[in-house]
Amino acid sequence: MPQLAQRVGRAKPSAIMVIAEKAKQLKAAGRDIINFSIGVPNFLPGEHVYAAARESLSHDSGQYGSNRGADALLDAFLTHIEALGFGGYTRSNLSIGIGAKQVLYNLAEALLNEGDEICFAAPYWTSYRDIADIVGARVEVMPCGPEQSYKLTPGQLDAALASKPKVFLFNNPSNPTGMVYTGKEIAALAEVLVRHPDTWIITDDIYNAMVFDGIGYHNFVFARPELRERLIFVDSLSKTYGMPGWRVGLIAGPESVAKALTTLNSSHITSLPEVITAAAVAAFAGPQDVPQAKCAEFAGKRDIVVAALSAIPGVVCPRPQGAFYAFPDISIAFGKSHHGVSISNDVEFCAALLEATGVACVPGSAFGEPRAMRISYTCPTVQLTSGLQRIEQFFSALS
Ligand SMILES: Cc1ncc(COP(=O)(O)O)c(C=O)c1O
Numbered sequence: 001m002p003q004l005a006q007r008v009g010r011a012k013p014s015a016i017m018v019i020a021e022k023a024k025q026l027k028a029a030g031r032d033i034i035n036f037s038i039g040v041p042n043f044l045p046g047e048h049v050y051a052a053a054r055e056s057l058s059h060d061s062g063q064y065g066s067n068r069g070a071d072a073l074l075d076a077f078l079t080h081i082e083a084l085g086f087g088g089y090t091r092s093n094l095s096i097g098i099g100a101k102q103v104l105y106n107l108a109e110a111l112l113n114e115g116d117e118i119c120f121a122a123p124y125w126t127s128y129r130d131i132a133d134i135v136g137a138r139v140e141v142m143p144c145g146p147e148q149s150y151k152l153t154p155g156q157l158d159a160a161l162a163s164k165p166k167v168f169l170f171n172n173p174s175n176p177t178g179m180v181y182t183g184k185e186i187a188a189l190a191e192v193l194v195r196h197p198d199t200w201i202i203t204d205d206i207y208n209a210m211v212f213d214g215i216g217y218h219n220f221v222f223a224r225p226e227l228r229e230r231l232i233f234v235d236s237l238s239k240t241y242g243m244p245g246w247r248v249g250l251i252a253g254p255e256s257v258a259k260a261l262t263t264l265n266s267s268h269i270t271s272l273p274e275v276i277t278a279a280a281v282a283a284f285a286g287p288q289d290v291p292q293a294k295c296a297e298f299a300g301k302r303d304i305v306v307a308a309l310s311a312i313p314g315v316v317c318p319r320p321q322g323a324f325y326a327f328p329d330i331s332i333a334f335g336k337s338h339h340g341v342s343i344s345n346d347v348e349f350c351a352a353l354l355e356a357t358g359v360a361c362v363p364g365s366a367f368g369e370p371r372a373m374r375i376s377y378t379c380p381t382v383q384l385t386s387g388l389q390r391i392e393q394f395f396s397a398l399s
Contacts, residue, residue, distance in 0.1 A: 010133040015126055015366035019350065023360035034379070034387035037360040039175060039325065042378035043242040043294055048286040049279050056278030065271030068262040069096035069250070073277050076284035077235070077250050084208060085222050086233060089252050095261035098269055100206045100236035100249035103261070105131050106268070107232060107251070108167075110260040111200050112137045117165035121152040122368030123327060125175045125204070129368070140165055141368055146329040149318040150177040150369075154188045161196035168199050172218075173207040176367045176374040177327040178302070178320020180215050187223035194224050200257075201231040206249075207323040209240040209291045212299035215321055232257055239323070240291050241283040248272060248280045298324045301377045301384060308388035309375075312395045324378045327364065331371040336398040343398075346370045357390035 019037045027033040068074065074091045081089065097103035104127065112118060114136035120128055122141045132139045140163070142156045152170075161168065170189075173180045181189070193201060201220060208217040221228050232253035238244035251261060265271070272280070302319075305326045309317040314332030333343050341352045346363035350373055354360050364372035377384055 007134050016362050019360055019362050031358050033358045034383050035360045036375045037362050039376050040244055041239050041242045045241045045243050045283055046290045049282045052282030053275050053279040056275045060274055067265040070277045072281050076281045080284040081252055086252055092255045093252050093258050095251055095258045096272055097249045099247040100234050103234055103249040103251055106261050106264045108135045111167050118167040119160045119165040120169040123150055123176050124368050126366050146316050146318050150179045154192045157189055157192045161199055164198045169202045171204045173322030175323055176325050178323045178325045180211050180322040182215055183218045186218040190220040190223040193220055193227055204234045206236040207239050210295050211322040213321050229254055237280055237283055246276055305377050312392055326375045327372045329371050330373050333398055338398055346373055353394055357394050359387045359390050
């Protein structure tokens with residue numbers, strides 16, 4: 001009997017999808033479910049995006065496109081990132097992929113040999129570990145718990161970079177914590193990075209449009225421009241424009257890396273479809289009122305979530321300042337039981353919560369922090385409020 005490749009054995013189904021699937025089953029069985037589990041923005045792009053897609057279909061060439069990305073898309077992205085603060089890039093610094101996830105996978109293939117080390121902070125987005133495992137990289141996690149507001153410190157980074165990992169992967173704003181680094185914090189980390197020239201830096205900043213409280217979006221290259229020669233900025237249409245299903249991700253980075261990704265694309269995906277490209281150009285180049293309005297809406301929902309969670313005795317919720325997630329420390333519940341169901345960890349907590357109240361959240365261990373759970377709060381406010389009430393009632397019934 002032929003065997004599957006070893007790397008498939010290292011690939012795990014997404015822990016987030018397991019909870020989402022269970023919630024779906026319960027819903028199909030007639031239960032009233034409030035789903036805080038999936039990280040979807042829950043809005044659609046502006047009408048101009050659909051108009052551009054329809055217009056593109058009316059003169060579709062039906063052909064393959066560029067491995068790097070169509071010039072119109074690269075130019076629109078260049079303008080977009082210039083507004084963010086990345087000046088001086090040209091088309092040769094860019095490449096595309098089927099969403100940021102595939103871009104990150106491509107980057108792992110392009111930068112990491114088997115056995116090479118990649119380091120990132122925990123809590124981390126689940127796919128970082130999964131992708132590293134598939135390509136056979138060694139993962140070095142820098143634990144950043146709730147007591148340090150889930151943020152990486154310069155000292156921790158300095159210590160981790162001493163072993164010269166091949167790649168440092170950074171995520172700001174963060175999924176799952178919603179934390180955002182200030183300009184000062186980014187500058188302090190950048191000072192450390194310049195002292196460690198053997199490490200590639202990937203900044204997965206796909207939530208850069210979802211930053212609250214006037215903090216603004218900051219990148220290491222804004223503080224230390226010399227880092228440009230080994231820093232890769234990852235962006236996506238998914239969260240900013242409410243287009244997760246359209247699957248467009250992009251990078252801006254050194255020419256050698258953009259070229260490597262483009263070469264990998266020629267073996268993996270060839271190109272993005274024409275209609276998707278047209279929609280992506282419209283999203284970048286068109287009015288930005290939808291992302292701006294959504295950012296304000298999410299900031300308001302963040303306030304609702306933090307107020308509700310902070311009112312639960314023993315629950316600690318570092319205040320998110322971006323994206324659309326909250327990541328409360330729920331470990332106060334461990335060792336207790338809910339109507340006879342004992343809870344000893346985050347997985348049992350989320351299972352019991354879903355079963356008893358119909359609220360689906362993702363256990364923190366999926367993100368490398370088993371004291372917490374993730375709440376994705378993009379649902380309508382009535383549902384959000386009701387879900388939070390159920391969580392509060394669940395806690396008050398613990399004994
Ligand atoms: C931090 C982070 N990076 C990357 C991705 C992947 O995004 P995309 O939809 O562009 O593949 C996600 C999606 O949830 C994410 O949260």
